[in-house]
Amino acid sequence: MKREEIVERLTLIFRKVFNEKDLVLRDDLTANDVETWDSLTHMLMITEVENEFQIKFKLKDLNKMKQVGDLISIVESKLQ
């Protein structure tokens, strides 16, 4: 899957979970930038991403996701 397609699908998930219909994903976006991004919504987002791409994250993966760019790269590597 191309990176652009991953970003596109992730954008839909982020807009839904964080309840921001205009949210634009940037590589350097973090939980600090999105008001509704906390433990609960993070977990909901992770579950949605896992279902969408049919992948499973390890805690170590979650730990590496300091910003959205990391999430995209991890999804990318899991799909290879």
Place this chain on the structure above:
Amino acid sequence: MYDFYSEILSPVIAAIGKYPERNAFMINEKEYTYQQFGECISKIRSALNDRNAKEQVAGLVINDDLETYASIFALWLEGKSYVPLHPNWPMERICDILAQVETGIILDSSENTRYDKDNILSTCSLNYHADHLEISRKFSDDELAYILFTSGSTGKPKGVMISRKNVAAFMNSFWNTGIDIDCEDRCLQCFDLTFDVSVQGYLVPLTKGACCYTIPYGEVKYVYAGSLIEEQKLTFGAMAPSMLRYLKPYFDEIDSTSMRHCILTAEAVPLALMEEWRKYAPNVTLYDFYGPTESTIYCTWYELKKNEPNKTLNGIVSIGKPLANVMAIIVDDSLELVAEGEKGELCVSGNQVTQGYWKNDEQNEKSFFVKNIGGQKRRFYRTGDLCYFDKDGDIMYSGRIDQQAKIQGFRVELGEVEFHARQWLNGKNAVCVAFNNEQGLTEIAMFIESDKFDTVELMEYMHSKMPSYMIPTRTIFLKPFPLNANDKIDRKKLKEAVNG
């Protein structure tokens, strides 16, 4: 006997003197020794004195840094109290709190403050000159130690006043449980400083010379905490059960063998989840600690047994017996004691119970009462929790009497959420219900009695009034609302409709 001096100030200052080279904190991957902690307290205390502030209550911007924790002790050494101001809370809520407590001094370690410069004591730019850690005994234990604002059903947050006596009684109770912590322990402090379990989170390590591990803002709490437990080999911590629920898919990836004592608190504790985690944390003793902010952090506790059955009600672990400095009773609507096994409202009394809500006579009238027990007049706080005593005197928790929900451990009065929604809706009705999602976590759903419309503006408005954990995660349009036999909105039906 115990007091604020013997339970808190003296042990913390002694730890600073005794263990200068040991770590007091690990904050955002940086270690701070007890010596650095002492120097930080000293410089903030000196600056407070230079300022000669008359106010007993100071605002404290709760950043995740050494200055913020040191500020608490600098204030306490000067007989003052703090009211925590969250950096991410809407300014309107903060202004309401500051206006209520009428304070003109705010300790802020931020480089760019969002407060009026005249009111700020900037703690990030001070220089250390000399130790200033002497303990004055001139302050009464009736002075306040902190004020915490919790969700209020009328739409206005209410301030719980906690005195030095309350905190001293709590710490004395805590050590009476037999939980042993010493300078070798590594303790998790994962609660926001707006939430009173944080006070246990920093006091337990700091009074013993142990190290306190915090969670930076912007990190996802459960991910960070799970990693801390493994990488730093944490030995003690208090957490909300929802944290373990988030971590459940990763239990087998986290080496939790270092954990000796773990307290579950702030929410109902599901036994199955605890037993699942114990498989991966074989050395841990698990506890369910219960308590509202009004009775200072915890007021009852239950130690989970390892190889024998534990007491539960609907899968929820018993909240056990009162702590040493707490008396607990269960009463009916007319405040008369109920029989063993009979459900009623749990009420607590003793030195841990707050003197009341800050300047809120109406709420104080409702929440406290005096009752004669065994020939002695005692003042009780009504917890709003529905409970009963079993035959051994253990308290079984059954739920809330009112419309309060626990979201990620935070108390949320659904009435407050509804109040703000209705303000914006201008005549249309909104009702909120708490529900458990597929993962067993509590979320808030908001029903709006209207045809469907775009809720972006409504959500923006609500965000300007409340912290994000109070904002509903689901919105459902329904017209008209279902009514029950008494012609009241049928919240039960609405709850069913969330998942339906």
